[in-house]
Amino acid sequence: MMQDVKNRSVEKNSRRLFRNDMIFIVVLLLLVTAFGLWIYLVRGEGDRVVVTIDGKEIGTYSLAEDVTVEIRTGLQNEELNLLVIKDGKAYVETATCPDGICSEHKPISREGESIVCLPHKVVITVYAENEKDAPDIVV
Amino acid sequence: MRPATKKLAMMGLCTAVALVLAYIEALLPPIFHAVPGIKIGFPNIIIVFVLYRFGFKEATVVSLVRILVISFMFGNMMALVYSLAGAILSMLLMVVLKKMNFLSVVGVSVAGGVFHNVGQVLTAMWLLGTAELGYYLIVLTFTGTVSGIFVGLCGAGLVKRISKRLK
Structure with a gap:
């Protein structure tokens, strides 16, 4: 019984961490993509x-x-x-x-x-x- | 066995595995051709494992020893400086994120992978006096994320499967 409760809370916690991981990775990549696009648009061909x-x-x-x-x-x-x-x-x-x-x-x-x-x-x-x-x- | 001796043996074993992984990685063909010089960093699987199974101090020692040995065996002094900068920055960030208990092993590893690159590019910008090098970070963030996910999944697998009694 106690083990069950503990397992469930561990599982809940790991799901929370997994969701945070996803948010972290997506936000990181979006920020960098936006920055890259901005750089690409601002900068043209050099000479x-x-x-x-x-x-x-x-x-x-x-x-x-x-x-x-x-x-x-x-x-x-x-x-x-x-x-x-x-x-x-x-x-x-x-x-x-x-x-x-x-x-x-x-x-x-x-x-x-x-x-x-x-x-x-x-x-x-x-x-x-x-x-x-x-x-x-x-x- | 006395606990201190056991730990010393474990750390030696982990360092040895990290070195072997570095050697194996050096034998593999480059993975990503558009921007050369990118690798996954197999030894970091061991670093992540040691960080989670043993702790910050142990992971730092294993990381520093493998960098010294790898640089002396395969690289040169410049490679040593870049590796150290990347490893120190990524280790600091991983320790802080791990303490915050906000991300799983994979998320922490991704942050570590990305900031390994940040540390190296900052060093290159400083040593070569060229701020333009910062643009490499756009591509390197993507590759660092992919490496970090791979390393984090492997590291998490090790943490889960290798018994706590080893400590």
């Missing part, structure tokens, strides 16, 4: 990429012209990330980093998108030329 190594800017390249840039890092400049700009998109063709995450990343072209190579501390980020004097969004 240049800025390359930084360990936070220091080393170059800016227009997305309008096709170029290939050797980004050299390491003590003897022995490490390489080969940045390619083609058809308005930037991507890393090959890299000497151990994980290869940067070269697997999809091509980027929208403002704010970036490709990161953590081992080489290289960050390639898309910017839009007119971002400073662009008007705020009118609601």
Whole structure:
């Protein structure tokens, strides 16, 4: 009898926790989706990429012209990330980093998108030329 | 066996299993190709289990030891920094949420998974001085949620099936 009551209260409690889990997960994903959509709508195509190594800017390249840039890092400049700009998109063709995450990343072209190579501390980020004097969004 | 010895043996066993899970995960092909570098984090199943079966201190120790060992064996010093930041932030949040008794193991694990990513991205933003990296969190929240659900279900299963007498 006592066991029954206890079991029922445990079950009730676990159902409450399960419901809270669902609410938590759904709210979390909705918030992030809304934020992602908002970012996507606010930000359009960029027109240049800025390359930084360990936070220091080393170059800016227009997305309008096709170029290939050797980004050299390491003590003897022995490490390489080969940045390619083609058809308005930037991507890393090959890299000497151990994980290869940067070269697997999809091509980027929208403002704010970036490709990161953590081992080489290289960050390639898309910017839009007119971002400073662009008007705020009118609601 | 003396309780302290028994506990030491249990913690050693849990750490060993976490390491093996990390090794197995490293052998598997990447799961999600659009954003590389994402994994489920199998060892976190053990961390969640230890957190619920033994407690906060024990889970923190097992987590720190496996991060140190994994980083020294497979990774580098940078991997160590990112892993530590993610693990510490997610552990703090999981402990608080567990105390609040508001979410089940799965919900706590999802929060842990998502904040593991938050910790790592914040570290990357700080180390690389690039605030734009924050946008990775949009995708990473989804993958962190999926990982968290998987890890939480496995962890809850372990907590339920492995006898309390092990303590």
